[in-house]
Amino acid sequence: MSGFGRYLAAALAARFASEGMGMAVVLLALERTGSASYGAFVLTAWLAPHVLAAPLAGAAAGRTRRPRLFHLATLAGFTAAVAALAVLLGRAPLPLVLAVAVLGGSCGPMVTGGLSSLVTGLVPPGAGRDRAYGWDASTYNAAAVTAPAAVSLVTALGSAAPAMAVLAVSCALAAALAATLPYGNPRAGGPQDGPRAGLGAGLAALWRVRELRAVTAATTLAFVGIGSLTTTSVLLATGLGSPGAGGVLMTAFAVGALVGSLTLGRMTAVEPGRLVRWALAGTGAVLAAAAFAPSVAVTAALFAAAGVCDGPLLTATLRIRSEHAPDAVRTQVFTLGAGLKVTAASAGAALVGLAAEAPAWMLLTGIAGLQLAAALLHALTAARGSEPQAALTARSAGSPTAVSGRRSPGAP
Missing domain, CATH: 1.20.1250.20 (MFS general substrate transporter like domains)
Structure with a gap:
């Protein structure tokens, strides 16, 4: 599989996990607490850090000398937060659950825009890169179609906790695939060691x-x-x-x-x-x-x-x-x-x-x-x-x- 092919697989797996979280959190909250508002609080804690974490994550990614390690760390953090919420939600004190959601949500910008920024280093400029962004965009839409359906199906067959586990496994797969990508490939026009923003x-x-x-x-x-x-x-x-x-x-x-x-x-x-x-x-x-x-x-x-x-x-x-x-x-x-x-x-x-x-x-x-x-x-x-x-x-x-x-x- 080519570098861009592995990227698409990683992006789809990560965004599948991201898109499924909204429904999974609400369903698990209803299952364990009987309260939709509990799930709404946790989901808000998951989403709220995105705009605050985005500049921090972007600046850190642009300044790091080890981009592979940085992307792996953020994907691993996202995975760990999903897995932890599957265990803690509805069982642990709410402040602890909210803290885990905030930490996981802080990794969210790297799952969305952060991953998309890698395309520039994987595909040379021109029409090929324009088409590559079309494929990248399709991973968001494919995840939006499949993730809620998968979460609903797994929940209907058992419970929402295994559905959360599926999302965690998907994000772990994304991290494994991201480890194989050629970060900063000069032949593809990717950025090298340059100005630190x-x-x-x-x-x-x-x-x-x-x-x-x-x-x-x-x-x-x-x-x-x-x-x-x-x-x-x-x-x-x-x-x-x-x-x-x-x-x-x-x-x-x-x-x-x-x-x-x-x-x-x-x-x-x-x-x-x-x-x-x-x-x-x-x-x-x-x-x-x-x-x-x-x-x-x-x-x-x-x-x-x-x-x-x-x-x-x-x-x-x-x-x-x-x-x-x-x-x-x-x-x-x-x-x-x-x-x-x-x-x-x-x-x-x-x-x-x-x-x-x-x-x-x-x-x-x-x-x-x-x-x-x-x-x-x-x-x-x-x-x-x-x-x-x-x-x-x-x-x-x-x-x-x-x-x-x-x-x-x-x-x-």
């Missing part, structure tokens, strides 16, 4: 580079809506007379997103910024139509179509980060972007919980409006002038003080 350098790059600022702002806004889609789908299905069909709607969306990433997401001839706007606008328009669908079957078909539109968004986002992030802060840019999206999704889930008494069609219309607003925000932000990326990258590479404030020992 400071802790705030990634955030500065997200703000100063127009393309990064535009895609980060747009996707963060869009994910406020996506984070509320699961709860809204349950309410929508209930309003259509099928309370249990909420999962069907989200599965249709996830399957559509997987199809979209494997088809439309591989349109390397389309400029990624344009693909971002198309994806957001298409998703918003189809979800708006779904808000007024007369049956679950029609709604599911429209959710699948919305997923197809959403599928290329992640691919385009990864391409933009790869093309425009200065080498010294590349991992920070990937982890920060992922952390902001997770945090936005969490905020969306909380907001829809507060507005759960509103009609479901109104909530879905609001989600659609956020996708359309995100497309407009990207168009406006990307059109505004800023410092040219070439100048920023050149200064970052030629004058490390511009990024970190000091020259690293290996810099020329």
Whole structure:
């Protein structure tokens, strides 16, 4: 198996574990305590550290001289936290359980954006790398489809604890595969020993580079809506007379997103910024139509179509980060972007919980409006002038003080 093939296997295994945690934690909490709120507290502790840990994880990954060891350590920490929660949740004191969840969640940015940042070092620049990001995006969508289904199936056959164990084994497999990857391969264009970026350098790059600022702002806004889609789908299905069909709607969306990433997401001839706007606008328009669908079957078909539109968004986002992030802060840019999206999704889930008494069609219309607003925000932000990326990258590479404030020992 090629280096990139092993990467895809590692990414899929890690993201399978990550995607399954939400359902597994809630099911295990219900099983052991009878309280959904207990699971919600633990899940919040798992998700909350993402945005805070993202810059720390990205900076540490960019500064370490042993990237293989760093990635293995974060994946091992993620694995250990999942396994510990399988044992402790509902049995140990809640503060201890929450502390374990916080520690495990702090490794989350490396499972998402941190892993994606490795693609640059595995595939040479050009259309091949663009296609590689399409495959990388498909691992997120494949995990979103399979992980909740696997957790539900294992729980139905036994209990939620073995389901958590499956997730831990999957992440352990990811760590084993990650150990075999060729980190920093110069022939593939991967970063070598160069400028060491400071802790705030990634955030500065997200703000100063127009393309990064535009895609980060747009996707963060869009994910406020996506984070509320699961709860809204349950309410929508209930309003259509099928309370249990909420999962069907989200599965249709996830399957559509997987199809979209494997088809439309591989349109390397389309400029990624344009693909971002198309994806957001298409998703918003189809979800708006779904808000007024007369049956679950029609709604599911429209959710699948919305997923197809959403599928290329992640691919385009990864391409933009790869093309425009200065080498010294590349991992920070990937982890920060992922952390902001997770945090936005969490905020969306909380907001829809507060507005759960509103009609479901109104909530879905609001989600659609956020996708359309995100497309407009990207168009406006990307059109505004800023410092040219070439100048920023050149200064970052030629004058490390511009990024970190000091020259690293290996810099020329």
